[in-house]
Amino acid sequence: MNKNKPQIKKTKRTTLNRFPNRGQYDTDTIYSILDSALICHIAYVYKDEPRIIPTAFARIENDLFIHGSRVAGNIKALASGIMASISITRLDGLVLARSGFNHSMNYRSVIIHGTGTKVENNEEKFSILNVFIDHLIPGRSDDGLKPISEQDLIDTTVIRYPLNEMSAKIRTGHPNDEDEDYNLPVWAGVIPILRQFGEPITDPKMRHSTPAPDYVKNYHK
């Protein structure tokens, strides 16, 4: 799994002041949230203004990578060596309490702070871009695709964020109400939020009858 765990700096930015018992700072917890997620949101500063983008990502060991078109404005900004704040959020449930105020959500959330650097080496880029595909769909990159080309590598910017300043925040379980409110005759509990995957839909433009492979039919994450 992860043999060389990084030293995680617990900084002012990553230390939870509110609900400190929801804070988690160990890499196993954080990486399991990252590896279960499909996208992240990245915040950065552009001409003194906040900017945000949702984007795919992949973790490799103790780095998180994003990628995008070499000519996209947000990718150009992020690749210029500026700081970013990255959020990965999984929602797990709606928490219905006895008081309006105590309604909440169950979630697993990771915030990462770091400065991006462009991956310049083409061999490394090639391998990272294949991990991107497999982060989303394990087994896909090795299934006879047209490989990523020299031109794709030129057209694509890959940015690395070292995973050394981050924290997770997790809420699980039932509502926490004031003792006297438990007498109110209202239903309380959790509605689970599930991320599921539907039956694969074959591209009608397929020119042959290759069936959906097992990694597609049994897709989960």
Add this chain to the structure above:
Amino acid sequence: MNKNKPQIKKTKRTTLNRFPNRGQYDTDTIYSILDSALICHIAYVYKDEPRIIPTAFARIENDLFIHGSRVAGNIKALASGIMASISITRLDGLVLARSGFNHSMNYRSVIIHGTGTKVENNEEKFSILNVFIDHLIPGRSDDGLKPISEQDLIDTTVIRYPLNEMSAKIRTGHPNDEDEDYNLPVWAGVIPILRQFGEPITDPKMRHSTPAPDYVKNYHK
């Protein structure tokens, strides 16, 4: 629905340069994405650094509201009248192409730019906080809960963002591959991503046997 649609400014920040055909600027499209979502991500600038938080939100007419503890650092910063960039993202599918490069995701994404202002009027706050509950769980605020109290209103900061500078970006459908790649004998298509809700889990601490109401049993969003 929305009788008074705002004039949406199409600005440099909200105009899509990449894939301009994926851009949508009409309120009906944007509001339907907002109203189907459970959380947003907010980016802001704090001491020249980017910050990001995931948080619940609610739309009322042409405003988006967030709320949080009066003493939380991020809420204090956001309530101080600074600019924010807000992202709401729904993922709809994994798009498996014939080339590694053309793999993609289907999604509905909204980005909003705006400056937050604190809601000061307590009556307005009370009504907004109830809409928050109903944005997440329609029908809930009126089901015999302990109402939001004067103290809750003091403890909670509510921030308003006017919805007048925003855009949606939407991708749907199958992969777009190069013509010659359609001959590759590899399965291509879409794995749908579904957000579903599990059977409600009753709080074991309930002191009575009020059954789960219909708006919980039939919950969807």
